[in-house]
Amino acid sequence: MKIAVCIRRVPDTTAKIAIGPSGTAIDPAGVKFVLNPYDEYAVEAALALKDAAGTGETVAVAFGDDSVQETLRTTLAMGIDRAMHLQGTPSIDGLANARVIAGALKDGGFDMILFGKLAVDDYAQQTGPMVAELLDLPCATAVTSLSVDGGTAKVEREIEGGTEAASCALPAVFTCDKGLNNPRLPSLKGIMAAKKKPLDITPVTVGDAQASLVGLAMPPERPAGRIVGEGAAAVPALIEALTSEAKVL
Amino acid sequence: MAAILAILEQRDGALRKGAAELIAAARQLADADGGTVDAIVFGAGDVSGIDGLGGMGADRVLTATHADCAHYCPDAIVATVASVAGDYRAILTAATATGKDLAPRIAARIGAACGMDVTGLAMQGGAIRVTRPVYAGKAIQTLDLAGTPVIAVRPSAVAANPTGKAGVTQAVTVPSYTKRLTVSGVSTADQGAVDVAEARVVIAGGRGLGDPKHFALLEDLVAAFGGDAAVGASRAVVDAGWIGHGHQVGQTGKTVAPELYFAIGVSGAIQHLAGMRTAGTIVAINRDKDAPIFKVADYGIVGDLFEVMPALTEAVKRARA
Ligand SMILES: Cc1cc2nc3c(=O)[nH]c(=O)nc-3n(C[C@H](O)[C@H](O)[C@H](O)COP(=O)(O)OP(=O)(O)OC[C@H]3O[C@@H](n4cnc5c(N)ncnc54)[C@H](O)[C@@H]3O)c2cc1C
Ligand SMILES: Nc1ncnc2c1ncn2[C@@H]1O[C@H](COP(=O)(O)O)[C@@H](O)[C@H]1O
Numbered sequence: 001m002k003i004a005v006c007i008r009r010v011p012d013t014t015a016k017i018a019i020g021p022s023g024t025a026i027d028p029a030g031v032k033f034v035l036n037p038y039d040e041y042a043v044e045a046a047l048a049l050k051d052a053a054g055t056g057e058t059v060a061v062a063f064g065d066d067s068v069q070e071t072l073r074t075t076l077a078m079g080i081d082r083a084m085h086l087q088g089t090p091s092i093d094g095l096a097n098a099r100v101i102a103g104a105l106k107d108g109g110f111d112m113i114l115f116g117k118l119a120v121d122d123y124a125q126q127t128g129p130m131v132a133e134l135l136d137l138p139c140a141t142a143v144t145s146l147s148v149d150g151g152t153a154k155v156e157r158e159i160e161g162g163t164e165a166a167s168c169a170l171p172a173v174f175t176c177d178k179g180l181n182n183p184r185l186p187s188l189k190g191i192m193a194a195k196k197k198p199l200d201i202t203p204v205t206v207g208d209a210q211a212s213l214v215g216l217a218m219p220p221e222r223p224a225g226r227i228v229g230e231g232a233a234a235v236p237a238l239i240e241a242l243t244s245e246a247k248v249l
Numbered sequence: 250m251a252a253i254l255a256i257l258e259q260r261d262g263a264l265r266k267g268a269a270e271l272i273a274a275a276r277q278l279a280d281a282d283g284g285t286v287d288a289i290v291f292g293a294g295d296v297s298g299i300d301g302l303g304g305m306g307a308d309r310v311l312t313a314t315h316a317d318c319a320h321y322c323p324d325a326i327v328a329t330v331a332s333v334a335g336d337y338r339a340i341l342t343a344a345t346a347t348g349k350d351l352a353p354r355i356a357a358r359i360g361a362a363c364g365m366d367v368t369g370l371a372m373q374g375g376a377i378r379v380t381r382p383v384y385a386g387k388a389i390q391t392l393d394l395a396g397t398p399v400i401a402v403r404p405s406a407v408a409a410n411p412t413g414k415a416g417v418t419q420a421v422t423v424p425s426y427t428k429r430l431t432v433s434g435v436s437t438a439d440q441g442a443v444d445v446a447e448a449r450v451v452i453a454g455g456r457g458l459g460d461p462k463h464f465a466l467l468e469d470l471v472a473a474f475g476g477d478a479a480v481g482a483s484r485a486v487v488d489a490g491w492i493g494h495g496h497q498v499g500q501t502g503k504t505v506a507p508e509l510y511f512a513i514g515v516s517g518a519i520q521h522l523a524g525m526r527t528a529g530t531i532v533a534i535n536r537d538k539d540a541p542i543f544k545v546a547d548y549g550i551v552g553d554l555f556e557v558m559p560a561l562t563e564a565v566k567r568a569r570a
Contacts, residue, residue, distance in 0.1 A: 013500055013520055017387040026388065037501065092392065093362055094353070120500065122390075123383050125365045126353035133327070133357035138429035141350045144494070158495055159346040160265075160444040162437040164321065168430045178501045179494045210398070211362040214378065214391040222526065222545050227538070231552035232560040238532065239564045241548050246530040248450075248509045249568050 001056035001148075003046040004105055004113045005080065006128070007039040009064060009071040010121040023215050033067065035074050038116025040183035041176035045146055046114055047079045048181065052148075057081050059108070063090055063100055069199060076194035077186030083199040093209035098130035100204050106135060112153070115175040117142045128175035138168035144179035251284035251338035251372065255307070256330065258347050259290060260435065264298030266447060267343045269305040269409035274370060274402045275341050276306040276410060281372040284338065287311055289421065291326055293319035303416025305409065310416045315423040320432040321347055327354045328426035334359045337397055339377055344401040345446075356399040364392055364400045366504070368527075370407075385500045385523035404447070405506035405527065445479040445496055451507045451528070453481030453498055455521075457514015457535065457554055461491035466558040467513060473565040481505065481525075483515050499524035514554050517542025534558070 011017070012032040020027040035043075043060070050056040060075040062068040063086040072083035086104050090097045105113060113135075115128030132139030144163075145156035154167045155174060186194070228237040243249045253275040258265040268288070275286040288307035290296050293316055302310045311333075317325050330340060340355060342348030344366045356363035364370075368389075369380035376393040379400060383390045394400070445451055452467045452474075464480060471478040481503075482496040498505055500520040510528035515521060517533070517540055525531070526545055533546035534557050543549045550557055 011384070013385065017384045019388065026384070095357060095360070095362060098357060121384055123366060123381070123385075124363075125349055126356070126363045129350065129353040130357040130363075133354050139323075139354070140430060142346060157346065157350075159321075159435065160447055161442065162435045163495075164346075164432055164435050166430055166432045172429075178497075209362075210395045211364070212376075212393045212395075214393055216383070217389050217391070219382065219386060219389050219526070222531075222547075225531070225543070225545070225547040225549060227543065227549040227551055229550060231550070232556045234550045234552065235557065235560045235564050238548055238550060238561070239568050242509070242530070242532070243568060246509070246547065248530050249565065 001050050001053035001112070002110050003049060003056065004059045004061055004108060004110045005039065005042045005046045005075065006061045006101055006113065006115045006131070007043070007071060007075055008036045008062065008116070008119045009033050009068045010036045010119055013037065013120055019216050019218060024213050025216065033071070035071050036116050036119050038118060038176055038178070041178065041180045042114035042116055043075050043078050043080060044181045044183040045176055047184070049112070049148060059084060061086065061101065061104065063088065063097060063204065065089065072199055073194050074186060076197045076199070077190040078184055079190060082197055085199060085201045086204045087201050088204040088206065091206045091209045092213045093211040094124045094126040095130055096206045096209045098127050098134060100206055101127065102131045102134035104202065104204065105131070111170045113137070113171070113173045115173070117175045117177045128173055132173035138172040139174070140166050140168065141175045142177040143174050144177050146174060146180060251279050251282055252336055253279045253284065253286050253339050253341065254330070254333070254337045255286060255288045255341045256326070256348070256351065257288055257290045258343065258345065259292050259296045262292060262294065262296055264290065264296055267345065267404045268298070268302065269411065270404045270407055271341055271343050271402060272302065272305045272307050273410040274407040277407055278339055278370060278372055278377065285309070289313060289330070291315070291318040291322070291329070299418070304411055304413050306412045307416045310418045311421045312418060313421050313423050317428060318423070320434065322428065322432065323351055323354055323430060324426050324428050325423050326351060327358050329421065329423045330355050331358045332424050333421065334397055339397060340399045342399070342401045344403045348401050352399045352401040359397065361396050362394040362398045364394055364398060367400050367402050368406045370400060370402065385520065386526055387523070403506065443477055443479045445481045445498065446503045446505050448477055448479035448507055450474045450478035450509045451481045451498070451505055451525070452478060452511045452513065453483065453515055453525070454486060454513045455483035455515030456485045458486065458491070464492060466554070469562045470511070470558065470565060473562050473569065475569070483521050512542050512546070513558065515542055516540050517545065
């Protein structure tokens with residue numbers, strides 16, 4: 001089982017976000033960067049599938065500037081065998097980035113390519129299915145269950161009001177959602193071993209973009225609310241507010 | 250003139266909710282220069298509800314019928330939409346699990362840009378300008394999308410805007426395609442239950458409930474609201490196994506924008522707020538007056554939820570009687 005896991009370096013989810021002076025990017029000062037939480041599920045799935053198969057290779061892939069090497073090392077410490085750094089500057093256009101990633105994976109002979117469901121910075125939610133389309137591979141997004149039997153994969157994904165079951169032949173692309181597994185933490189031994197694992201650097205360039213970034217702004221503040229009272233005695237005041245002010249009852 | 254294509258969803262042969270909102274979003278773009286809106290529906294046979302699409306603002310209703318389309322069949326939809334994409338200025342899907350699965354596939358097939366979870370959209374010169382939450386809603390991104398972009402629109406972005414006109418129905422052919430993924434079925438956990446992402450009223454519980462059996466307090470209030478309310482949950486209680494992940498609201502759960510959101514015994518962690526801060530009206534019940542949830546709540550009650558909830562449920566029943 002040869003599995004690629006595409007990963008992204010993102011601000012920690014608890015980070016306070018401020019817009020930088022350019023008005024098009026966040027101010028990185030004081031922000032801690034981590035492995036995208038959904039990519040942890042993808043890494044865990046890759047490690048577990050390789051273990052179950054008994055043989056194979058897991059490869060982590062990141063497209064970005066040199067800072068992504070630290071994040072790639074995190075995946076190596078979790079147990080990934082080797083890392084590929086696609087060195088360059090990603091575009092705001094998800095398809096342009098997907099073309100870079102697809103190009104790097106095309107001839108890799110992977111049985112499976114895993115992604116996170118979304119990156120918690122840009123929320124683009126498109127890299128995985130686009131790579132699948134570009135490589136002409138089957139794809140299921142946001143899977144919460146993934147099992148392999150011979151050359152076939154079975155998945156489940158949550159949809160509004162239910163769970164959808166699907167299957168496809170390998171090689172295939174999946175994007176991973178919460179619920180798929182419980183990602184392991186890097187062990188001390190893993191961290192030591194990661195230092196000696198291969199991390200290959202390939203310079204890449206993105207092609208034309210059809211999306212352009214106009215700006216980034218803080219969300220509108222919610223108007224200040226109020227405490228209507230304490231305990232059950234406050235219920236009539238709440239009902240009154242919901243009925244005549246908010247008009248939602 | 251801009252022709253806009255809206256891809257609608259059906260399940261079990263019936264149109265899903267959200268069609269009116271998606272068509273209204275398409276109309277908003279089309280009307281900027283006197284253009285037209287086509288709505289396309291995929292099914293294995295007749296799909297009930299499509300006769301209302303003209304009245305929702307669709308000029309034409311395109312029906313694509315294929316045996317594979319009994320369930321969601323992304324490969325069939327992508328092939329069909331790609332075969333007609335040249336006629337359109339933009340292609341819209343709803344920002345649902347299905348619509349978000351579809352949009353990037355279509356975009357990659359036709360070589361277009363893709364905008365997901367869009368909350369605002371307008372024609373802007375030669376491009377379509379979209380706004381969308383990023384960084385878990387901590388910032389709003391504005392993008393210009395050139396070409397024929399594929400845009401997944403949040404249901405709450407544009408309100409339904411019925412026109413009362415009749416649309417023309419026309420069949421389109423599903424071209425021959427390779428079926429790479431087979432959806433074998435959909436299991437609905439609790440029959441008839443409204444999904445938390447689609448409910449008008451969400452009643453969310455957190456660790457303050459103390460025990461999974463106390464979700465009954467929330468279900469009582471759901472029942473008091475009738476058919477369009479759903480139970481939501483914080484991650485803490487989902488991870489504790491008190492309730493299924495399908496109910497989780499927040500960064501690693503669902504993003505919801507109901508008219509009315511109740512946070513019951515939920516502290517209001519930033520990752521929870523990411524999933525519900527755009528709700529119409531937010532009500533918080535928490536015994537800690539300094540809980541961060543009160544910072545985003547329109548109305549708060551400081552108190553013990555076990556005391557407040559039964560009184561609240563009774564009062565809602567009376568108010569709605
Ligand atoms: C990467 C990442 C992603 C995450 N994603 C999500 C997500 O999607 N959704 C999410 O919700 N969280 C998410 N979290 C977790 C989040 O940080 C919080 O831990 C979680 O939201 C807390 O849940 P809670 O409010 O139920 O529990 P607590 O924070 O423990 O709050 C319980 C609240 O109940 C109140 N309370 C207790 N007893 C009573 C009573 N009798 N009456 C009234 N009030 C009472 C308390 O005052 C307290 O405010 C994520 C965290 C990380 C790191
Ligand atoms: N620059 C990147 N390099 C490698 N993988 C990426 C990159 N950006 C996104 N991904 C992958 O695509 C998933 C979805 O990201 P996005 O489409 O940006 O929301 C992430 O969880 C990663 O698995």
